Amino acid sequence: MPVIVAGAQKRGGTPVERPLFHTGPLILEDLPVNWKLPAALAATAAGLALANGTPPAEPIKPLPPPPVVDAAKADLGKALFFDRRFSKDNSVSCASCHAFDKGGAYAAARPTGVGGKEHGLNSPTIFNSAYNFRQLWSGGQPGIEGVVDAVVKSPVVFGSSWPEVLTKLAADGALAAKFRKAYPDGMTAANAANALGEYTRTLTTPNARFDQYLRGKADAITPDERAGYELFKKYGCVACHQGVNVGGNMFQKFGVMGDYFAARGNVKTADYGRFNVTGRESDRYVFKVPSLRNVALTAPYFHDGSADTLPQAVQVMFTYQLGRSASPQDVELIVKFLGTLTGEQPKGAQ
Numbered sequence: 001m002p003v004i005v006a007g008a009q010k011r012g013g014t015p016v017e018r019p020l021f022h023t024g025p026l027i028l029e030d031l032p033v034n035w036k037l038p039a040a041l042a043a044t045a046a047g048l049a050l051a052n053g054t055p056p057a058e059p060i061k062p063l064p065p066p067p068v069v070d071a072a073k074a075d076l077g078k079a080l081f082f083d084r085r086f087s088k089d090n091s092v093s094c095a096s097c098h099a100f101d102k103g104g105a106y107a108a109a110r111p112t113g114v115g116g117k118e119h120g121l122n123s124p125t126i127f128n129s130a131y132n133f134r135q136l137w138s139g140g141q142p143g144i145e146g147v148v149d150a151v152v153k154s155p156v157v158f159g160s161s162w163p164e165v166l167t168k169l170a171a172d173g174a175l176a177a178k179f180r181k182a183y184p185d186g187m188t189a190a191n192a193a194n195a196l197g198e199y200t201r202t203l204t205t206p207n208a209r210f211d212q213y214l215r216g217k218a219d220a221i222t223p224d225e226r227a228g229y230e231l232f233k234k235y236g237c238v239a240c241h242q243g244v245n246v247g248g249n250m251f252q253k254f255g256v257m258g259d260y261f262a263a264r265g266n267v268k269t270a271d272y273g274r275f276n277v278t279g280r281e282s283d284r285y286v287f288k289v290p291s292l293r294n295v296a297l298t299a300p301y302f303h304d305g306s307a308d309t310l311p312q313a314v315q316v317m318f319t320y321q322l323g324r325s326a327s328p329q330d331v332e333l334i335v336k337f338l339g340t341l342t343g344e345q346p347k348g349a350q
């Protein structure tokens, strides 16, 4: 049974030791998906019971300082991130679907890639993606380098191939020089993917007001936002959205307490989530729990982009993940709390 150590990443295909970003438990990948939910909810309740005595440890941790990356590689990666030559028709770059003015995500339910083709899934934010234990909604890639390789070839993203991309890039003398500065062997597919990985790992959003609060600045959040956080814990949202990324450290079924997909209708292959990776029936409709950092900026929500607003998304979570309803006032307080998770946004191309 493989144990996935949170934070383990592959750089350029070579496994590399990385610090453990997550303070949460190790994820045992092969256990049935919801095995730890009752335990997590019980632990949450126990934590609350403690509230009268010793304060329990908070289930959410502040973002650590940005990871140390190789400056020449990250600088090259930045240039590549905004480079439309990655797409077959030179129409889109990484930044088209992971927009800096949209919290690292995309303003519509489904982004369009090469040739104006619609992607089957909503763009997750790339901000803080280095802190996710796996990449993609399905968790289908262990690291960012693997995602880059996949998007180059994906018919709905760049629709290209490495030889085609590298031929275009090699014609650019200044870019080739940047490659040589960063890598002894210059411009290769693995180096391009690694440079994009290095740059993406710098895209973190530190110093959210909630992180300041966790570090001891009690007045960094308002009483309403604090009340929203208490509700987030009390109702059990933290059973799934927890750790440094307020998510991104486990898989869960979408529809634990009700059939979300039957209610929504028009089920497509992309909705099968992790099943598409493992082929295991128990993984159908299972997704990586997304990070809620900067969630106030990344509408629409869910892998299918079906919720236009945050109050809507929170109501869906109450119905299908917790099997209960909440008053509009409680939802509003939780939404206020979620607003405190917006951190300092990375600067764009300029």
Ligand code: HEC
Pocket (backbone or CB within 6 Å): 081, 086, 092, 093, 094, 095, 096, 097, 098, 111, 112, 113, 114, 119, 121, 122, 123, 124, 125, 126, 129, 132, 134, 135, 136, 137, 138, 144, 147, 148, 151, 156, 157, 158, 196, 200
């Ligand atoms: C056409 C739009 C589009 C383009 C262009 C694009 N992406 Fe994405 N990206 C997506 C979508 C949609 C997903 C979710 C796909 C999935 O889960 O299978 C995604 C997922 C990701 C993830 C995983 C994030 C997470 O939390 O799981 C990373 C990292 C990422 N992209 C980085 C990049 C990089 C780097 C580039 C450029 C080399 C890029 N993307 C280009 C749309 C795009």
Ligand code: HEC
Pocket (backbone or CB within 6 Å): 037, 232, 235, 236, 237, 238, 239, 240, 241, 252, 253, 254, 256, 287, 288, 289, 290, 291, 292, 295, 298, 300, 301, 302, 303, 304, 310, 313, 314, 317, 318, 321, 322, 334
């Ligand atoms: C059983 C685990 C679980 C619980 C409990 C849970 N969530 Fe989620 N949450 C998920 C999963 C899985 C998704 C991704 C669903 C999808 O799009 O496929 C998600 C998605 C979200 C999203 C959308 C994020 C985005 O970027 O699209 C928000 C907002 C959210 N949850 C908030 C909450 C709140 C607030 C609560 C408590 C009321 C809660 N969640 C309880 C597992 C959970």
